[in-house]
Amino acid sequence: MINENNITCLDGGSRKSLFLDNKFGALDYIIFGALLALSSLIGLYYACTGNKQSSTSEFHMAGKSMGILPVALSLLASFMSAITLLGTPSEIVVFGTQYMMLAFAYCLVIPIAAHVFVPVFYKLNLTSVYEYLEKRFSKSVRTYTCIVYIFQTELYLAIVLYAPCLTLSVVTGLNKWLAVVSVGAVCTFYTAIGGMKAVMWTDVVQICLMFLGLIGIIIKGCIDFDGVIKMWAALEENGRVSFSEFSADPFIRHSFWSLVIGGTFTWLTIYGVNQSQVQRALCTPNCKIGQIALWINLPGLVGLMFACFFCGLVVFSEYKNCNPLQINRISERDQLLPLYVMDKMNYPGFPGFFTACIFSGALSTISSGLNSLSTVVLHDLIFAYCCVGMSDGRATTLSKLISMLFGVLMILLAVVASNLDGLLQAAYSVYGLVGGPILGVFMFGLFFPWGNFKGALFGLTFSLVSTLWIGIGAQIYKPKILGYIPPPMKVDKCYDLNQTLLSVRNINDSLCFLHHNFNVSNYSGSSIYQLSYMWYSALAVTTACLSGLVVSFITGLTRVFQPLQL
Known part of the structure; x- marks a missing residue:
């Protein structure tokens, strides 16, 4: 029997993992290494053949020669990272099905991005989306917004890097910080030498691996639990099927309105104005091909989301009578899916393949992010203020060095990511808190032709300060979660390695369950910190546009602008 003193609830002080005897075998390491090496070889291929990435056009824009399929799959892979693969199943297990309403937001985001934002950027023949802000407002707005984007992307990439390293530490026992340094260094190296073509073609390979890994888990679950219908019944029986939260209360964590409306604004920060995504759409020969590539993303987004959802069904069916968090088998809810793989799919080679799938999601996001960062620094900061006569070869070399520095x-920022609560929520929070103000500036420029550069600067600043104040306050004070909370998972069939039923003191205590699964504190005051993270981006856009309009009218129109004809 396990010592009761090793099971803690309220203080979380004893968080060691128990009976994780299944580790990587030699075949797992071989498969894992081979699949990652394939991505690196693609990068080396484009670094050593053809024009060898000797021009900035090739390095940043792939010569604008990419076809529909690689662009579409690269768009899909870039922000469906390890965060999605790990966070969505744990969201279903812990909070239930309400999150799946986010699929409706995807159906709004893609047409808006394809037919409102991309045509504007394509017509202006941009390399960096922030060039638009200089044409619309001023160089100061362009520079300011670019710096905000750099901060946002670096923090997001740190979260993306930390997520698979957390997984690797579970399935192999490898120190996660050693994994952070090793994986980060390898990804930075191959991104810096391969350029945009290498990044996009590795994305194609990686998104295929992601789908294959998830499908394997779903098939195994269907075999073990007699199909999806019985797994759904188990989810429903335990109070985790809920699509009925239609309250307009913005403090409820997940509702129809926060997921659909708030989710639309959040994903527009990615598909509408994010340099990494728009840069891919602009790599196509013409605007129509870029738009088609975006539309192909829609079934891919929904399909990957539902694949992760079904993995959540499988994981819940396995652990519904023995919550691994409550008996300290794992320390964080995002480890649920890899724990399932090691428990039930520890066939020779599969854990290595699964871990490669998780890392594929991370590598695709990191490589695209680092490439976009080097693009904006070169074009929006360096070329905008100096070095305009730099040769193309030297500029390309400088871009590669910039990628390495950001890597x-x-x-280093992965340390910050390790302190955030829940990978999925943390990622959305970053894009709401920092990406939302950026989206607000672009929408202010596109939809309010009477706005001036002073209004844009003030709107961005006011929006950024407001949202960061709310987001940081929520991290510090940990306000309680509002909305539907499923009942605690059971622990009446928890066994150790010798199949001995565990005896755990106060294991059914609901506060213990909430502490481990929801990170709920004793904070009970009513405040703006209770605002759902799904509304961060919508709030940011609203404050940026409204405050920008007020300042524009006060200061007067200093620059007349005619909206582009789409």
Whole structure:
């Protein structure tokens, strides 16, 4: 029997993992290494053949020669990272099905991005989306917004890097910080030498691996639990099927309105104005091909989301009578899916394949992010203020060095990511808190032709300060979660390695369950910190546009602008 003193609830002080005897075998390491090596070889291929990435057009824009399929799959892979693969199943297990309403937001985001934002950027023949802000407002707005984007992307990439390293530490026992440094260094190296073509073609390979890994888990679950219908019944029986939260209360964590409306604004920060995504759409020969590539993303987004959802069904069916968090088998809810793989799919080679799938999601996001960062620094900061006569070869070399520097910074910021609560929520929070103000500036420029550069600067600043104040306050005070909370998972069939029923003191205590699964504190005051993270981006856009309009009218129109004809 396990010592009761090793099971803690309220203080979380004893968080060691129990009976994780299944580790990587030699075949797992071989498969894992081979699949990652394939991505690196693609990068080396484009670094050593053809024009060898000797021009900035090739390095950043792939010569604008990419076809529909690689662009579409690269768009899908870039922000469906390890965060999605790990966070969505744990969201279903812990909070239930309400989150799946986010699929409706995807159906709104893609047409808006394809037919409102991309045509504007394509017509202006941009390399960096922030060039638009200089044409619309001023160089100061362009520079300011670019710096905000750099901060946002670096923090997001740190979260993306930390997520698979957390997984690797579970399935192999490898120190996660050693994994952070090693994986971050390898990804930075191959991104810096391969350029955009290498990044996009590795994305194609990686998104295929992601789907294959998830499908394997779903098939195994269907075999073990007699199909999806019985797994759904188990989810429903335990109070985790809920699509009925239609309250307009913005403090409820997940509701129809926060997921659909708030989710639309959040994903527009990615598909509408994010340099990494727009840069891919602009790599196509013409605007129509870029738009088609975006539309192909819609079934891919929904399909990957539902694949992760079904993995959540499988994981819940396995652990519904023995919550691994409550008996300290794992320390964080995002470890649920890899724990399932090691428990039930520890066939020779599969854990290595699964871990490669998780890392594929991370590598695709990190490589695209680092490439976009080097693009904006070169074009929006360096070329905008100096070095305009730099040769193309030297500029390309400088871009590669910039990618490496951001890679090092990303590794350092992974320490910050380790302190955030829940990978999925943390990622959305970053894009709401920092990406939302950026989206607000672009929408201010596109939809309010009477706005001036002073209004844009003030709107961005006011929006950024407001949202960061709310988000940081929520991290510090940990306000309680509002909305539907499923009943605690059971622990009446928990066994150790000798199949001995565990005896755990106060294991059914609901506060213990909430502490481990929801990170709920004793904070009970009513405040703005209770605001659902799904509304961060919508709030940011609203404050940026409204405050920008007020300042524009006060200061007067200093620059007349005619909206582009789409």
